[in-house]
Structure formats: C-alpha cells, structure tokens
Amino acid sequence: xxxxxxxxxxxxxxxxxxxxxxxxxxxxxxxxxxxxxxxxxxxxxxxxxxxxxxxxxxxxxxxxxxxxxxxxxxxxxxxxxxxxxxxxxxxxxxxxxxxxxxxxxxxxxxxxxxxxxxxxxxxxxxxxxxxxxxxxxxxxxxxxxxxxxxxxxxxxxxxxxxxxxxxxxxxxxxxxxxxxxxxxxxxxxxxxxxxxxxxxxx
Numbered sequence: 431x432x433x434x435x436x437x438x439x440x441x442x443x444x445x446x447x448x449x450x451x452x453x454x455x456x457x458x459x460x461x462x463x464x465x466x467x468x469x470x471x472x473x474x475x476x477x478x479x480x481x482x483x484x485x486x487x488x489x490x491x492x493x494x495x496x497x498x499x500x501x502x503x504x505x506x507x508x509x510x511x512x513x514x515x516x517x518x519x520x521x522x523x524x525x526x527x528x529x530x531x532x533x534x535x536x537x538x539x540x541x542x543x544x545x546x547x548x549x550x551x552x553x554x555x556x557x558x559x560x561x562x563x564x565x566x567x568x569x570x571x572x573x574x575x576x577x578x579x580x581x582x583x584x585x586x587x588x589x590x591x592x593x594x595x596x597x598x599x600x601x602x603x604x605x606x607x608x609x610x611x612x613x614x615x616x617x618x619x620x621x622x623x624x625x626x627x628x629x630x631x632x
Contacts, residue, residue, distance in 0.1 A: 432611065432628050434585035435529055437521075437559075438596035439539035442615045444553060445516040454510035459497045466497050479542045482566040486544045512548040521618060523555040528632035530558045538581045538594065540565040540572050561585070572596075573604030582610070593628060595621055 440446045452463045459466060470476065473496060479489045490507050493499075502510075529535060537559045541549075543566055550556055561584035563577065570576040582589050589609030596602050597615045605612035613624050625632075 431591065432533065432593045432625075432630050433587040433591040434534035434536055434593070435625070435630065436536045436538050436581055436585065436592055436594040436610070438594075438598070438601065438615065439537060439541060439549070440515075441520070441597040442595060443521055443537075443555070444519055444549065446514045447516065448514050451511050451514040454513050455497065455499070458499045458502055461497055469496050477571065480540050480565045480571055481569050482543075483569075486542075489542070489544070508544050508548070512545060515545075515549065515552075519553060519555060520615075521555075521621070523558075525632055526555045526558045529630070530560070531632075533630065534561070534585050534587070535559045536561045536563060536581050536585050536592075538563045538572070538577065538596075542566050572598075572601040575604070575608055578605055578608040578610065582608070593625065593630065595624070 437443055452466055455466065456463055461469070475489065475492055475496065478484050484492070486508070487504060490504055494502065494507075526535065535558060537556065541564050546564060546566070556562075563581040563584055565571040565577060568577050568580050572578070582592055585592050590611060592610045594602070594605045594610045594612040595615040596605065596612065599614055602612045602614045611628070615621060
C-alpha cells in the first residue's frame with residue numbers, strides 16, 4: 431500500500447525552460463548562448479551549487495566570471511536566473527492539497543538556494559508538502575542513493591510504500607534501485623492513472 435507520495439519539482443510540479451534564463455543573461459555576456467551552455471556544462475559550477483557547497487553570492491560571482499558578464503547586482507541576476515520557471519503548475523494545487531489528507535507528501539528535488547527561495551515565495555502548493563528534501567540542503571543530488579534514502583526516511587515508511595514521479599528517466603531508475611515505486615512523469619492525466627492504479631485517492 432502506498433503511504434507516501436514523492437514528487438520531483440522541475441518539469442513535474444513546475445515547468446521550466448532554461449532558454450528563458452540564457453536569453454535574459456545574453457545581453458550581459460559577449461558569449462553566444464551555445465558558448466554559455468558549453469562553458470557551464472564543462473564546469474562543476476551547477477553541481478557545487480546544487481549540493482550546497484557554495485553560497486548564492488559565490489555562485490553568482492563564479493558564474494559571472496565564467497561567462498564574462500558585465501556587472502549585474504545580485505538581485506538582478508537572481509530575477510533573470512529565476513525567469514526559467516513558468517507561472518502555471520503542471521499539477522493542480524487542489525490535487526496536492528487533497529493528496530495530503532491521507533498520504534505523506536515529500537518534495538524531492540535537485541535545486542539551489544536562489545531557485546528554491548523564489549519558488550517557495552511564488553508557488554503556494556509547496557506549502558502542502560510535509561517534507562522538503564532538497565539537494566542543496568542534503569548535500570547530494572539525484573541520482574545519488576543518499577538523496578533517495580533521505581527522502582524515504584522523511585517519508586517515515588518503507589521504500590516500497592513510497593510512490594515517486596520524476597520527469598528524468600535516469601532519476602526514476604535510481605529511485606527504483608532504492609526500492610521506491612517510481613514512474614516517469616509525462617502528463618497530469620498519466621500521473622492520475624498511475625496513482626489510481628495503486629489505490630491512491632484524492
């Protein structure tokens with residue numbers, strides 16, 4: 431029996447598009463967007479930030495140096511970098527609220543302090559979750575086993591009693607290796623069907 435429902439955040443609960451962030455940053459950098467992407471991908475900057483090994487201020491400083499940005503104040507940078515998130519959630523607030531009534535709700539996300547601060551302030555459905563398991567607080571990112579184990583511990587039940595959905599197949603596979611009942615998120619209708627097939631009602 432499913433006792434806890436675990437959700438990924440980006441492109442599961444809240445849609446995002448990194449193109450929006452790069453488009454916002456582009457006027458401040460001499461680098462073409464593809465060069466910006468290449469430089470970031472070749473660095474360990476995102477991994478260090480999303481595992482809590484650097485502060486937001488440190489991230490912005492190193493990011494700015496990496497992409498040779500013209501001066502941006504911290505708040506201006508954060509506003510641009512958080513513009514990747516779209517306003518409408520993929521899963522309705524009411525569904526999350528009703529799931530909470532009979533199931534432990536856990537958010538399991540690779541994220542960072544800049545993004546999560548904005549998300550917390552602007553997406554009220556996150557307040558329905560009993561637990562937040564965030565990579566920058568845990569010190570580990572999916573698909574590392576440690577973050578799934580932390581989520582199961584917070585869920586307060588056995589791994590097989592946890593249903594988890596994530597849009598990234600590799601993260602779903604990693605969750606299954608830890609014993610969770612995990613499926614790839616594709617759409618709201620598909621998620622509803624997966625939950626109902628397991629006896630999860632809302």
